[in-house]
Amino acid sequence: MNHPQIPQRQSAITRRAALKLAGGGLGSVALSAMLQAEQPAHHAAKAKSVIQIFCPGGMSHVDTFDYKPELAKRAGKPFDPDGKLQFFASKPGNCQPSFWKFRQHGESGLWVSGLFPKLATCIDDMAFVYSMHSKTALHGPGCFMMNTGFTQPGFPSMGSWVTYGLGSESQDLPSFVVLPDPRGLPPGGIINWGAGFLPAVHQATTLDAIDPQNPIVDLFPTGDAPNSSGPGASSGLDFLQQLNRRHLDQRRGNTDLEARIAAYELAARLQLSAPEAADVSSESLLTQQAFGIDDPDIGPFGRQCLLARRLVERGVRFVQIYCGAENTTAQKIRPNWDSHEDLPRDHGYWGRVLDTGASALLNDLKSRGLLDETLVMCTTEFGRQPAAQGARAAGRDHNGGAFTAWLAGGGVKGGVGYGATDDLGYQAAEHPTYSYDLHATALHLLGLNHEKLTYYHNGIQRRLTDVHGHVITELLI
């Protein structure tokens, strides 16, 4: 490791002070710094943007994509005859085969359970990592690990790293947008899409899919306050900028002040662009139906998937969608995939949600020719146990030892699988893979070398992949 050169402050502005030398005048320096202007990639990119679907709670791999005939053969037999194992919340019950029947699909002949009839039709565009595992089987740390590469809180999320590495492609929209489940936050809360120790400019902007007129917090003032922009509208912003420019005149060369002037101008642009992007009413009825946006159960997630497509279309670099929540007081069914007592009920509900939204997203991107340049990823916290849990043997406990992630588009081969779990789906057996390889692969497709994307923090050049990670070349076109 070279002796690191630590800038005075690693603010977004000073990091780009070099741009000053590249000419273009102060105004453009400040503005480009503000916008997180595009950064040169490490190598040629296949994907321009990422849509990441996150399924909190822990999706069962053995009921979805990871076909385990041996589990069916041992159905009802003790999973742990010696009684030595202790899962997150229970002792293992009997072997429990998939609650849905598996079938082969597409030309690739990959297996998908009956939980995902629509996604199964997209199988030849999807690539699976069957051998994912996690360093934890706890929800909070599990979410953190899959989003930030660390089980502890405080680290930047993948979207933050990507915008730190690549900047924004859009002039009018934030580069990293998150669409949380309207039912609530995922385990671990907002910091799942936080910037950690990276400058706050890299944190995700939350877009409210339910209120397209006011999709970003504080985008517009409440009450009778005049708007800060609007064509022709009398604007208090002029006065502010006049004061700021006079102040700057006496402090020439201060790019921080220049950037702050530009920030108010960008904010005004965002007031126009964000509601436009968030408004799905201009989409054709057919499209709206495909995403099921009017269905009371499927609708919220479908709308988010549709929004995600609209956002990447408009140059947003990284969109994260949550399929499930955590801290909500909803009573009826589990608010996410965490199916301890009734997996047919809870996976049944969420499976239908994911199946419709994600398949519509893949089909829609493909039909618009956007899939090639958009990497779609679907991840969860961890998998679930092949053994049954609960008095009715209808649930499954947490399993940090194995789960499945899938990718599509953006330079990923379709219809391929990588790695494997053991016969029962208890542990990743062939090519066991932590979040690191998945993250390294995604960064690679975006033109970033995960070992070079670093940021100094408290003594360490931090990376999304810690000191690990290999690009899974088997999945690349």
Next chain:
Amino acid sequence: MCSVIATLLCGGVTHSATEISTETPTVNFERDVAPILEANCLRCHGSESPDGDFSLSTATSWRESGFVIPGKPEQSHLLMVVQPDGDEPPTMPKEGKHLTQSEVTILHRWILAGAEWPEAVTLRVRSKADSTWWSLQPVSQPVMPKTASTSNNPIDHFVRAKLDEKDLTPSPAADRRVLIRRLYFDLLGLPPTPEAVKEFVADSRPKAFEQLVDQLLASQHFGERWARHWLDIAHYADTHGFERDKLRDHAWPYRDYVIRSFNADKPYDQFLREQIAGDALDHPTDESIVATGFLAAGPWDFVGQVETKSPILRRAARALDLDDMLTQVMTSTVGMTANCARCHDHKLDPITQREYYQLAAVFAGVRRDNRDINPQRREHYEAEKTRLTSTVSQVAAQIGQLQGDGLDLADIVGGGNGFGTGKKGLGLDARTGKIQERPFGDLGNVKPGNFAACDSLLIDGVFVPASGQTRISSTGLIVNNLPANSGKAWDMIRHGPVSSQYSTTLGNIDYNSAGHSMIGLHANAGITFDLAAIRNAGNTRTALDVSTVEYRFSAVVGYGGRTVEPSAEFRVHLDGELKSTGRLGRNDTANISIEIPATSRFLTLISTDGGNGYGHDQISFGDPRLTISTPATINDDRQEQLARLEQKRASLEADLRSLGEPPEFYGVVSEAPPAVHILSRGNPEAPGDSVSPGTLGFGKADVQFGTNDMPDTSRRRALADWIASADNPLTRRVIVNRLWHWHFGTGLVNTPSDFGFGGGKPTHPELLDWLADELLRSGWSLKHIHRLIVTSQTYQQTSVPVVVNQKVDPAAVDDDNRLLWRMNSHRLEAEAVRDSVLAVSGKLNHEMFGPGYRDFDYKEAYAPIYTYQTADSPPLWRRSVYRFIVRTTPQQFMTALDCPDPANLTPQRNVTTTALQSLALYNNEFMLKQSRYFAERLQREDGSSVDDQIERAFQLALARSPDGTERELSRHAIAEHGLWQFCRTILNANEFVYID
């Protein structure tokens, strides 16, 4: 591979090496060979998870590898791979430079000579920095350089000397308005009042600035400002973090401790000792004990450490917990990233993996938890409380008997006497009879048919019913033929609903509402009340003859779960005899009324699940009452007695209320430390050698750590002594550098928490040591250092670059201003922005200390829900340092202004400028409301003259008058958009949030 061997055999190396070996003395392994292997091979082929399973770290491991054949260099694989193969470069090392010819020669000679490797010698990767690293050298006492500066402050001479080297000239002093604004924000985090500005500008005394400095250092707001800096590096917050981000209601005493310590200018060595081992000092005080809140300030994973049943997950969570604690202590106090040595020896600094685990052993006995500030006070409190409660309970029982009220069996389940002294929500474990408060699910280790006694005198005991024989009393009463059931048990027998209660409404009455009560009896469970004891307790002080008291037991029985069809069964037994039974679903209720003769001893209530094992099967007994069958008439005597008793009860209850619970705080609980092992690659499931407590290998040598017998407190005491010692080369350097960083925006070392190889080097090493030495000379007084820094000419320079009097272009020589040829301008931190808005609007609430203000709605849930609300009432207008900080749900307005995530240790804050920040300041409802209050203030204090209002607004917010153009623009803006819109603009101005 064959071709490699061939090349080697035929090549010239063998020949020349043989020649050399005959001419030179034997190779010394440690002196000659080890450094080559350590520098080139060990990084990959070391002891921890060696690549290719080939380790060069010990004599045994390389011998086993077979890659070296003693005496036969030509056949030794090691030698083949480090040399070129024809035109192909050497295959090893894969990264870094190839071995030089002379290094290859040494290896060759060593193998030829028998490849001697002393067993005791273990090779390790060398860290980049060793014990000669600058920050590990003793603090020197530098001589002040002689410079052209006229200042009598040594700081200015140290700074000037460096400027002179680059031909740079200091900038002139800032004007007084700039200075007072700078100083107020720097020392207090608040804007100066217009009156204070006016007074200072007019003050012609030569020491006016120094006097202002003294005045501000003495202000109580100083501690509020500087505590926030320290809380950043303690990653303090008021919730636990992680998935179940629970409230940490008693964290704030530590925050107050920091404020008080800074205000009192507590000697810094004492400040550190208290925070690490304040409960282990020779004479601990309330204050020093609260100081240990420092160790507990970071996040804590409830699910990982408490909730999960998996021991593997628990160990992992605990390992991270200890890592967080020791990282915080070592980076904040001595600026060493010891945490980098958790998986392997530190690659940059001389810190071994063993030392990391020795430090972990220092904290191994520490658990984060609420604790009493003073245990004696707690004991006294508990004794008094028990005494008073029990007296109240007796009096209440007497009153109840006189009035003829029924005894409430639910109250008895809650630990009471049947007359309202029990605690609602309390539960009894049907397996053990123990009292539990928190909710439970599926219970393990259930033994149906087993009877367990309870602490309550009025309850004989509890049990989980077996389908066959079940013992239901302490006297050995047995019932047979109970309904078949699954033999499982869930949650507790509760005073109130059980944890999975679907509904508390039975029939049309909600028995969980005021005026009612209920026993939540989760299937499968039973409880037996001791009627004899109840008769005695209730009637001894009344005129009734206990032996003749007859009761009637009445209740409304219902089903509290979700299932509609009849699913759970209840039974009522009197002395073992079945009196009532039924099978109930969600829509069913049963009214029971059972006569209880004076001779009956045991009343038993049982709930069973009908054998289906549904987790939510449960029975509720609504208003379970024992009433005396023949209530006594109340005569005058009794009326009088009743009045006396009521009076007594009121007075006792007042005593109870005024007792005042002794203060608690969130700190550390000291326990017997478990053995600590070196964990291979940091993996808690791969423990290696056990280690005793210890610290890093520099500084004060005579700190005694001892063995594993050492109690927790002594371990922390020893570490505190090592850190807070004048001999520790880092402690003083680190803190004076932090102060410098917070005053100037950048430290002399620009990585305030990393003084190792990975961090920056000091721009002014002599000045750093001089300040560190000065700290010691002043008795570790931080205010002394503050005063020195802010009264320096260096600090008082203008921040606007003045290039005209420079010989060279400063931007070309020192664009980052590390040499301080001018002052740095700063943007205010999130807290200072918010506090300033409140100060300017006139709404700032100066109340100090105590529980933090909560600008959110809190909703209890498995993972609690925090929903922010607009801070629009005086209690929420306190200074931001008193904000109740939630980890998983950060306050977005503050985050937009770069308030850091308290999961992270934050020695220096990021400063970013974003559109979302502009939107927050311009549109957030808090800002809109405050703009209106600002406008109202102007109207109230400055009448209706627009010019007066404009003048005053500039003075309040910017500490100056507007110039003619600004006045004109302002008039225009007010005319067009109104006064409050003008105020909103001022609060958004660059000048408001940037300090020159």
